[in-house]
Amino acid sequence: MKKKLMALLLAVAVVGMYSFGSIGSVFAEDTTTPSIELDNSSATLYVGNTTKLTATVKNADGATVVWKSSDEKVATVSDGTVTGVAEGTATVTATAQKDGAEVASTTASVTVASNKDSEGSTVEVSNPKENSGSTQDVKYAQTEADAAKGSYMSYNIGENASGTQTIDFGNDFIGAWDTYGYIMPGDGFGANIGITNSSKHTYQIDAGSLTVSTLELKDSQKIATIPNNALMELFGKDGSSFTLSDLSNSSIAAQLKKVGFDGDLFDYYLQYYNKKYNTNATNLYDLPLAARNDIMGSGNQTYSNGLFKITAEEKAELEKDTNNLYRFTENKDGTYDVQAVSSDSRLTDMKYLHLLGQCLQMDVTGSEWSDFKSTLRSGSNVQNGTTEYLNNSAVYQNAVKYLSSVNGGDINKASSDAAYVFAVFAGLNGPNTGNAFMNYAFGLNMSIQAKQIDGSVTVTKKTSDGGAAKASFKLYYKVDGSDNYKYYKLNEDGTVSWVDDQNDATMVETDTTGATTIDYLMPGYQYYLQEKAVAALSGNSSDYDVYNDPIAFQIASNSTTSVNVTDTVKKETPTPPTPVVQTTSYNVVANYYTSTDGGEFVKDNASEVTLKDATTVNVGDTITATPEDSWMAYNGNKYGLDESKSTLTKVAVLDRATNTLTLNYYRSVKNGSDDPDNNNKHNGGGSSDTPKNNNNGGNGSSTGTATNANTPDTGDSMDLVLWSMLGVTSIALAGVVLALRRKEQN
Structure with a gap:
């Protein structure tokens, strides 16, 4: 790339009691038709809480905004302030009126959540920039040396809090990165998130509640059109010869028509790159990474990055062009950088997925800052891409392990003010973050929950x-x-x-x-x-x-x-009350493991398989799982139960989750063979108490017919009955007298 990439603008929305915010790109717009826009198209709040919607009216001087809720039993609205009344959903309509007539309107979807789990509770969040009311200093990384030490953001569970608390830290993290760090390819930002507890309750971090999620893309998040190999062939030009006009929507459409292509730029990209890489992708994100890198302007191109410098007068003329879209960034000298952008949402979707998968990296695994930083600059091999946190991947599971290891999840377990502190790193991969992401706006949610355990x-x-x-x-x-x-x-x-x-x-x-x-x-x-x-x-x-x-x-x-x-009233023979009996429940689950060619056993099921639904028992009762033959079958294969690695019995306690009985089944196979004889020859490495286990094939059961090798051969098929006789306790016995007698057949 010839020019240094400009800082990317990041936007984050945080659901719940916090407002949504975003930084949008600037496009040429209609300056005559009246319109009204809301700062958010949706909002979520708890019963009794409020949130503010802000309306912006354009091209209608003197217009007033009238607010209305579709269901005031769920939510009311007054001058943009929405109040949650009851659990449910409602639509808030903002109407621009001028001279008594409606000139434009828009809506926002409002979801009101029940706060029965956290009634009367608050999450007190210290403002990360002003440090309002915090007992700790909030420090941010302003240099690489500071980043290595880690910045700090503190959150406090309020004194009246109860029930589960959600700590939304994404907005503060991205805001700090934008303010104190460098949002540039190859650069990143690190922060320590500290959580304190001022309530009288005991709280513990639920590591598995870590949530990283995407936002719904808006129309403003368009894709910049960058000279690439496909466009060079379409126009018959070298990459450095492209003009801003060439890259406009109308110019590309005209060129496609000129060469006789029946379709739009999306179709052209698919045809060009499928042919080049011998693939059959039906959407752009399914194309090979090299193809997507070319479209996005990453890789080794040395030609134009699609960015052009113009004057304020030229910008004013471009804004009058209603057939094309442009993104403008003002420079300190009064000039503007401009890019032509596509209005095709399919290109926007591909760009966003490419950004999350190949450019934006995250680390919530307790890694060293220096190690994380090196992955951003060293090469195109993306480690811990953001998409890894959107599902139950190995990277996400490593994050859960790390969060679980911090103080065992306890808040205020140690003597420090913020006993629970965890690190979050984020950055942009240098080689993979291409020119199309200049001045691009995108969003991300990040949160974790603290659960009341008392x-x-x-x-x-x-x-x-x-x-x-x-x-x-x-x-x-x-x-x-x-x-x-x-x-x-x-x-x-x-x-x-x-x-x-x-x-x-x-x-x-x-x-x-x-x-x-x-x-x-x-x-x-x-x-x-x-x-x-x-x-x-x-x-x-x-x-x-x-x-x-x-x-x-x-x-x-x-x-x-x-x-x-x-x-009870006193009587000569009082009758005590019936003791309180508490009930609980238990369930039985299983895991299935396969070893190929004697290798390590790998779990076949993504989540535990329920064998027996919740069954009610009394607290203190012994609960037992009796294996059934049908449990040995999973996904068309047969397994053998390893009792030494399973939990078949427990004493029931009140906590239902603790009562789960887990059975572990194993099988061994040869590579490329589904021979059932290979299925059940492993007992999980443990020894079996059964003298002879009949699970080398057939029904695969780990509980076979036991044969005692010491049983005497009587020469017939009669059963032997064992009788045990014990002596009178007043007589000192040297042992137990055993007598055998033959049971006659019927």
């Missing part, structure tokens, strides 16, 4: 005769591996601590007029409520027995467990 218990007091009463309880849990207990204490600031001395504990008081809720309890513990006292309230003469047995219960993340305690 829960609560609600204690409801009842009496057998319906009388009013009050009671006091102690709440505690047993420390694993010891005989010690930790007792609940509610501190003055509303936080919860657990103390060793039960005399220092806080009594849980409740009565029959309402329930008492205890918050901030963690999953994974066996909690107990012990009633210590019960008394009738005023107006009730009954006398009640204290329920003496400890009431055991468990907590699930971000949920409430209910405990109902009924005290």
Whole structure:
């Protein structure tokens, strides 16, 4: 490329409680017809929250904007401010009126989401440029040395927050890159994202919630037309000889007609590059990379990059051209750089996909900045392209592993203000980012979720005769591996601590007029409520027995467990209330692995295969998976179960996800052979407790007929019955006397 590429403009939209923003390219436009545009064509907000839509009216001086919602039960609108009323969707219409008549209108789709998971909660985001209200300095990389150290953006979960919180960091990251970095081919930007927690709840980052997604392309995101091999052949010109007029839509259409081509530029590109590379692509993105690089102006071209310098007067004349589109960029000397752009959305789609797959690289895997930087400049081999984060790829899974490794996902686990900090790198691959991307606008969403992992218990007091009463309880849990207990204490600031001395504990008081809720309890513990006292309230003469047995219960993340305690009226033979029984559920899933020619086993299924849907059981029950023959078949192949690598039994707990039983099936095959004899000869590397396992073919079951090699040969087919006789406990026995007798056949 002869000229240094100009900075690319990036735009990001963040859904949720934040506004959408974009940087669009400048095109020649109609200056006579009245029109109205909204800054966003869609918006998402929670019930009770608001967002602002801004309308721009053109070619209608003195016009006013009238706003209307299609369903005010879902969302209302006043002067562009949209308020979420109830869960659902509505259409907001902005109408430009002049002299009482409508001259133009446009709409925006509004989605209102339920905030029952985060009711009353807020995500407090420190402005990354002003650092408003942050307890940490926000630092950005202004040089490569600073970038190597990492910039910093801080986010805080507000003190009233509860439920799942979504941290949208894409807008801030791209804004910082645009402000402090260089959005140039071969350059990148790095930032550390720090998350703090001011709420009383315990939060943990859900690594698998990392979301990188594209935006819906707008008409303004057109593709610049660059001299390439296809156009050079069409016009019969050298690349350096092209003029701005040659590259206009009308000029290209006229040239296609002149050479007798029946189709548009899209069709011409397909025909030219399919012939050149001997392919049969039906859309441009399916063409070989070399073809797309040529269309986009990357590679080794030395001819014109499709950028031309013009004066302000020439720009004014081009803006009057309604048959063609141009993109203008103002220079410091008052001149303008201009490119001709195509209005074909198919070319726009190809360009956007090419950008994400071959140009824009990301790294959320904990790599070193210097390593990431070198991949941007060293060659055309794109590593960690953005498209890798749009699906469940190996790159995305590496990102999940990295995010899971940071403090185990816990926020405020360490003593630092932002205990959870992760790094994000982004940059443009130098060799693959071609001339067509000059001054191009594109968008990207990036977010991650923090999930509330603590829960609560609600204690409801009842009496057998319906009388009013009050009671006091102690709440505690047993420390694993010891005989010690930790007792609940509610501190003055509303936080919860657990103390060793039960005399220092806080009594849980409740009565029959309402329930008492205890918050901030963690999953994974066996909690107990012990009633210590019960008394009738005023107006009730009954006398009640204290329920003496400890009431055991468990907590699930971000949920409430209910405990109902009924005290009975004192009798000569009191009847204790029925203990609380909690129910849960479990399911059975499987993974299938294949080894080819004795190589490493590779999982065949992309996600776990459900063998048995959720089944209800009581907490504390033993759950067991009994393998079925049909489970050994997957995708037309038969496998053998490796019990040593499977979980066939557990004790059920309240958390349903923990109750999953996982079975792992294996098979070995020879390369190029589907011989069923090769299918089930591997037991996963583990030893089998079954003396003889009948799974070398046939039904593929890992549980065959067991044959005891020590069974004596009696000469007939009669069964042997084993009897065990134990001596009286008062007699010292040296062992167990075993007697065998022959069971007669019927």
